[in-house]
Each structure stands twice: as C-alpha cells, then as structure tokens.
C-alpha cells in the first residue's frame with residue numbers, strides 16, 4: 454500500500470466571496486482569517502499594492518502554521534490613479550459611487566501563495582476594466598440602502614445588485630469579484646496542486 458501525502462490548502466481570508474470562488478475549483482481547503490493592517494507605503498503602483506497586501510495576508514496566517522499552503526488575496530478599485538478600497542461608511546460609499554458612475558475604472562486583484570513549511574512564496578495579480586453606467590443621486594442612495602456596497606472595494610458588487618450598474622467589463626470577471634481563478638489555478642499548480 455502506498456501512502457500519498459496531500460498538501461493542505463488554507464485560505465487566509467474572511468471574505469465569503471473568496472470562499473465561494475475557491476469552492477468552485479473543487480479542491481478541499483480550510484479557512485483562517487487574517488487581520489492585517491491594509492495601509493501601504495505611498496507611491497506604490499496598484500499592482501504592487503494588491504501583491505503586497507496579498508502576501509501580507511498569507512504571511513500572517515503562514516506564521517501560525519508549520520505546514521500547508523496558504524493563499525492570500527486582495528482587491529482594489531482604481532480610478533484616475535486613485536485607489537478606492539472598502540467604504541468607511543455610507544457617505545464614503547456615496548462619494549465612491551459618484552466618482553465611478555458614467556466612467557470606466559480598473560479592478561486589481563492579487564493572489565499570493567506561501568508554503569508554510571519552507572517559506573517559499575509566489576505572488577501575482579490581474580486586472581479588469583469595468584464600465585459603470587451613469588447613475589442619478591437617487592439611484593446611488595437606493596443602492597447604498599441595500600447595504601450591498603458596504604464591504605466591497607469601490608462600493609459595489611458585480612455579482613449582486615451591482616450587476617445592474619455594470620455596463621460591461623474587459624478582462625477576467627473573477628478578478629472583479631475578488632479572486633482571479635485562472636491565475637489562482639496557475640499558482641496552485643506551481644505548488645503541486647493542479648486543478649486539472
């Protein structure tokens with residue numbers, strides 16, 4: 454009888470979206486929440502920001518483990534070079550949606566994997582352009598009243614009611630929702646966990 458050793462995958466995230474997306478790949482994993490400071494040094498590019506924060510989240514969880522592969526991820530919305538994270542409150546959500554309406558912006562998502570035993574890490578990112586249709590003040594307020602925007606980067610959720618304000622995207626849909634699945638599968642394969 455041969456014994457196979459299976460690596461354990463750990464998702465370092467409190468995001469229910471990331472959990473659902475990773476479940477779609479059909480591989481077993483456990484969830485451990487990371488609690489990191491999400492401020493970054495000024496002057497970093499959006500790609501550098503999501504890669505650094507993805508690594509930070511994965512590292513924080515990996516430091517508590519002796520084995521397993523830890524996955525961290527981060528998503529930001531970028532408009533005119535300005536980074537929009539999750540809204541602080543409803544006024545902040547209103548400010549963000551007023552900026553985004555009628556325009557195209559770019560969503561960046563990073564993915565980092567760390568092997569807790571060896572410390573080996575890899576990080577990458579992807580980005581997708583999203584066009585939001587013009588919105589009246591009343592429509593923005595009505596959307597905020599649904600509460601959906603409150604824990605989402607840029608204050609909208611393309612996978613929810615926010616689908617009704619997205620005119621179109623160029624790039625990977627899953628990058629917008631919060632976990633680029635194609636990119637994630639490529640990284641997992643490099644850590645001995647191929648999906649296909």
Ligand SMILES: Cc1cn([C@H]2C[C@H](O)[C@@H](COP(=O)(O)OP(=O)(O)OP(=O)(O)O)O2)c(=O)[nH]c1=O
Pocket residue numbers: 465466467468470471487510526527528529530539560604605606607609610611612615629630631
């Ligand atoms: C733009 C957009 C973002 N989002 C979400 C994905 C992320 O959960 C969130 C961005 O915040 P993040 O800081 O990337 O993630 P999080 O705080 O929710 O979870 P954790 O750090 O524990 O992994 O915005 C959507 O769900 N739909 C969208 O259309």
